[in-house]
Amino acid sequence: MKEKIIGEIRKYRDEIMQISRELYEHPELSEEEVFAEKLLTDHLAAHGFCVEHGICKIPTAFRASFKGEKPGPKLAFLCEYDALEGIGHGCGHNLIAAMSFGAALGLKAVLNETGGEILVLGTPAEETNGAKVTMAGEGIFDDVLAAIMLHPDGQSKESGSSLALDAVRFRFYGRTAHASSAPEKGINALDAVILLFNGINALRQHVPDDVRMHGIIAKGGLRPNIVPEYAEARFNFRAGKRKTLNEVVEKAKQCARGAAEMTGASVKIDYYELSNDDMVTNPVLGRLMSENFRFMGETDLQPACREMGSMDMGNVSHVAPAAHGFIGLGDKNLVLHTREVAERTVSEQGQRTAERGACILALTGYDVLSSTKVQEEIQKTFLPV
The missing domain is CATH 3.40.630.10 (Zn peptidases)
Structure with a gap:
């Protein structure tokens, strides 16, 4: 046959x-x-x-x-x-x-x-x-x-x-100001994104070997002399099991919330593509x-x-x-x-x-x-x- x-x-x-x-x-x-x-x-x-x-x-x-x-x-x-x-x-x-x-x-x-x-x-x-x-x-x-x-x-x-995959978008909202003459009146959304990256980089030491975290700054401001009121980062988070991935993503979200708190910005977190299971x-x-x-x-x-x-x-x-x-x-x-x-x-x-x-x-x-x-x-x- x-x-x-x-x-x-x-x-x-x-x-x-x-x-x-x-x-x-x-x-x-x-x-x-x-x-x-x-x-x-x-x-x-x-x-x-x-x-x-x-x-x-x-x-x-x-x-x-x-x-x-x-x-x-x-x-x-x-x-x-x-x-x-x-x-x-x-x-x-x-x-x-x-x-x-x-x-x-x-x-x-x-x-x-x-x-x-x-x-x-x-x-x-x-x-x-x-x-x-x-x-x-x-x-x-x-x-x-x-x-x-x-x-x-x-x-x-x-x-x-x-690897299971989550594609997560972090959108930070601040306030514009002249970056030189009135920086104290601005809230820098890009600073929040940079703090997010630093937080995730610190997180790498405390995750299992099968975890992968890689991201980009999708939007970071218009001009150097304008305090960025909006900045956006996109990350792929991956892990060998869905349970592990869910735990890692929640920690990354906490990093984002902390970055917003530190800078005075606000943050919205969502998924820009559908998630894959392992x-x-x-x-x-x-x-x-x-x-x-x-x-x-x-x-x-x-x-x-x-x-x-x-x-x-x-x-x-x-x-x-x-x-x-x-x-x-x-x-x-x-x-x-x-x-x-x-x-x-x-x-x-x-x-x-x-x-x-x-x-x-x-x-x-x-x-x-x-x-x-x-x-x-x-x-x-x-x-x-």
Whole structure:
């Protein structure tokens, strides 16, 4: 049966690569992926998938479904397709979408034997707000037994964990005055921002090793001779677990309140992007995905580890069993978010990676849908956070 799936994917290798190349040639920023959404849904509809556009009130999100003749669980392949400003598909989201599309076609060929339902979910804006956050919160994954995807990288890695992320904005409000002739009449909002940075820098000594805190001064004043009445800092706070992150962010907020108190400014604190939870790989899905990497000839599969970045797939993993592996592009020195990665996705190596990744995903899906024992193991090992 696995050979049938692989053969089906190879039959559509040109269409799979066409999708990757067209996305590469038409890069779209987060929440602007109109071309990508239409391209993917048109191809899925042509293969008999029932398509819903704009799910969760996100214009460029979609759900495509195909049911087998026998009942069974739902399995979701996830597509990402937003690009990076000035770089294009330097994170390889064009390959992610192509691999999930190809996996759906491969698994569809045996769905009447296995039973169940295939979902292909279009999840925009991974680089910014992360549509998976909204989709997980609105119940899209509540009845999904397994949600899986692969992400390109320099070399292949098992599905592991990631850092939870909060994107926090600190807005300080003061009062203008002439900085030289009447400085005593001003309240310096920029001073409050600088004190915030000093406070957070002092906080670094008292947080666990997995915590990351990095920020910028987004606005700091107009001219040196005007006391700044408004200043703004934006920070990313990350930690290996959501509980730890919540504690760290509260301490940072206290630093901001103290900075406001010290300068006489006022402060407003909010979140400028949606938060990511830490990725929790389901052990059964992670094991099956790794086995299928090796089945497809992977000889250098790196062990699962904690990725020091963050991903909205983490939110999915808190509401449904999930796995998010990394598939190598043939050069372990490649660095994501570069033009070199974008170019590699449409190379001959990129084509081989797309085909192999589609097979790994589809075979993992087959292992899930074809075995009630596996399904029970997944359910037993899934512990909602």
